[in-house]
Amino acid sequence: MPEGFIQTNINLTVEDARFLDQMMSVDGYDNRSAFIRGLIRQEYARRYSRPNSLVTVADALRTSAGDALRTPAGETQSTAQPAATAEAE
Numbered sequence: 558m559p560e561g562f563i564q565t566n567i568n569l570t571v572e573d574a575r576f577l578d579q580m581m582s583v584d585g586y587d588n589r590s591a592f593i594r595g596l597i598r599q600e601y602a603r604r605y606s607r608p609n610s611l612v613t614v615a616d617a618l619r620t621s622a623g624d625a626l627r628t629p630a631g632e633t634q635s636t637a638q639p640a641a642t643a644e645a646e
Contacts, residue, residue, distance in 0.1 A: 558564060569577065577589065586592040602617075 577592070581587070581589065581592045584592065584595075586595075
């Protein structure tokens with residue numbers, strides 16, 4: 558397992574697994590772990606972030622993949638901030 562990761566196992570109903578696979582397919586994911594990490598980051602951002610008008614939807618999606626996000630002034634933004642901005646727009 559790559560450094561910086563921990564393994565967590567979950568149990569899903571057959572129906573929930575189908576929902577998960579359908580959402581992954583629509584969003585272009587082929588890896589459940591990566592998709593679940595993105596969902597966790599999106600939910601965290603929805604709950605705890607402040608809107609940031611400098612963040613685009615593309616930036617928010619890129620941060621869900623773990624990329625660093627910088628403002629035009631060169632400041633690093635939290636991965637929690639972008640997704641809430643995308644929802645608010």
